Amino acid sequence: FTNKISVEMDGTTGVAVLTMKSPPVNSLSLDFLTEFTISLEKLEMDKACRGVILTSALPRVFSAGLDITEMCGKSAEHYAAFWRAVQEFWLKLYTSNMVTVAAINGSCPAGGCLMALVCDYRVMADDPKFSIGLNETKLGIVAPFWFKDTMTNTIGNRETEKALQLGYMYSPADALKVGLVDQLASADKVETVASTVMSEWLAIPDHARHLTKSMMRKPTRDRLVTHRDADITSFVNFVTKDSIQKSLQMYLESLKQRKR
Ligand code: CO8
Numbered sequence: 001f002t003n004k005i006s007v008e009m010d011g012t013t014g015v016a017v018l019t020m021k022s023p024p025v026n027s028l029s030l031d032f033l034t035e036f037t038i039s040l041e042k043l044e045m046d047k048a049c050r051g052v053i054l055t056s057a058l059p060r061v062f063s064a065g066l067d068i069t070e071m072c073g074k075s076a077e078h079y080a081a082f083w084r085a086v087q088e089f090w091l092k093l094y095t096s097n098m099v100t101v102a103a104i105n106g107s108c109p110a111g112g113c114l115m116a117l118v119c120d121y122r123v124m125a126d127d128p129k130f131s132i133g134l135n136e137t138k139l140g141i142v143a144p145f146w147f148k149d150t151m152t153n154t155i156g157n158r159e160t161e162k163a164l165q166l167g168y169m170y171s172p173a174d175a176l177k178v179g180l181v182d183q184l185a186s187a188d189k190v191e192t193v194a195s196t197v198m199s200e201w202l203a204i205p206d207h208a209r210h211l212t213k214s215m216m217r218k219p220t221r222d223r224l225v226t227h228r229d230a231d232i233t234s235f236v237n238f239v240t241k242d243s244i245q246k247s248l249q250m251y252l253e254s255l256k257q258r259k260r
Contacts, residue, residue, distance in 0.1 A: 004032045006057075007039050014050040015198055016043050017191070021057035025064035028111050032067070033085040040092050050206060051099035051198045054119060055191055056106055060129070065110030068139075072248050076236050083235040086111070087228060090146065094118040095221055097210040099201040103194040105187060108132040109169060110143075116181070117150045120201065120213070123194045124172045126184035131169035133180070138167035140247030142238070144231060146224045153220060155179050 004022035009015075018039060020026040028036075043049045056062045070082045093100065093115065102116040104124040113132050116122050124132065134151060136143040143151075143164055152160045155178050162168065163178075175181045185193040201209070224231065238244060 003035075005035050005039050007043065009043070009046070009049060011048055013199070014048055014202065015195065016049050016052045018043075018052050018054050019057045020055070020063060023058060025061045026056055026058060026112070027064045027067035027069075028086070028089070028115075029067035029070055030082050030085050033082075033089045037085070037089050037092050040096065043098065044092075044096060049098060050202055051101070052096075053101050053103050053191065053194045053198060054115065055103040055194070058106060061106040061112075062102075062104045062108040062130075063112030063115060064107070065112045065114070068248055068252050071239050072245065072252065076240055079236045079239050080232050083232050084228075087146075087224060087231065090114065090118060090150075091221065091224065094150070094217060095214065097206070097213075099198060099209070101194045101198050101201075103190045104130075104132065104181065105190045106130055109135050110139075113180075114147055114150060117154055121183075121194075121197050122181040123183045123185055123190050123197065124175060124181040125187040125190050126172050127187055128171055128173075131171055132175050133167070133169040134164055135167040135169055137165060139251045141244065144235070145227075146220070146231070149220045149223065 004020065006019045006021060008017045008019070022032055026032070040052070043052055066086065071079065100119040102119040102122045104116055104122060106125065107130045108116055108124075109131070113134050116132065124130070134143050134147060148160065148164060151163065155163070159178050170178065170180055172181065172184050176184055183193060183197070
């Protein structure tokens with residue numbers, strides 16, 4: 001393992017803190033996703049662990065979303081393996097029996113937003129420099145149906161329709177207003193607030209809570225499971241198009257240009 005993630009489990013509270021520490025931006029590469037999914041599986045199997053708080057060790061970024069370099073200039077086989085790992089990551093986190101709380105202490109675009117959205121609760125740092133949203137259209141790409149479903153389940157159809165078409169990135173205050181996040185806290189309090197929320201959720205008997213969670217989430221989960229292979233094929237077909245490769249290359253270049 002390359003240690004892009006650290007996990008600290010508190011045996012007395014039953015709460016683990018999973019910290020992403022993959023500079024510069026915690027992008028979700030194939031290695032990162034594999035390590036994340038395995039770390040989560042280990043916690044899932046640990047009877048003592050009832051909840052997990054996701055956060056970032058980086059000062060300004062929660063996660064920059066999918067690693068764009070995994071979607072550029074690679075083989076079809078690579079894209080397929082990458083996409084399966086993205087699906088697996090979503091499925092594991094979305095259907096976790098543990099209480100999952102995102103302590104969003106930095107910017108949170110695209111796949112980073114998806115990661116936060118699949119948690120049970122989101123606390124975001126109240127800093128106007130940070131933003132959160134599914135910005136895929138701005139890269140000239142399209143959020144897959146299960147990204148869309150995850151967002152619709154959280155903020156409703158109308159708001160999702162606007163947000164997805166515009167690739168809208170919400171300020172923390174606006175994210176709170178539409179329910180994209182549940183609570184704001186000053187940057188240094190995000191994890192403390194997440195722990196308080198966690199203890200409220202853990203006051204509910206586990207079996208009743210996770211049967212309820214599974215009842216709420218099963219239709220959305222089943223849709224991806226049923227269409228998993230077709231979704232991989234459609235991702236590979238889309239991402240291998242010359243026009244999409246060009247858009248992604250240009251976007252990566254523009255990220256680099258911003259600094260100069
Ligand atoms: N993937 C790969 N590299 C990235 C990414 C990324 N997502 N984001 C940033 N980087 C790189 C930058 O290019 C830069 O590289 P270098 O140092 O070599 O120039 C380095 O990380 C640092 O980036 P910044 O200087 O921009 O760092 P800041 O701290 O100033 O800003 C941000 C951090 C706000 C996260 C900023 O980097 C940003 O906005 N990044 C882009 C995020 C983004 O748009 N992600 C979308 C990814 S796509 C996705 O997740 C879903 C795709 C769904 C698939 C659809 C079907 C095709």
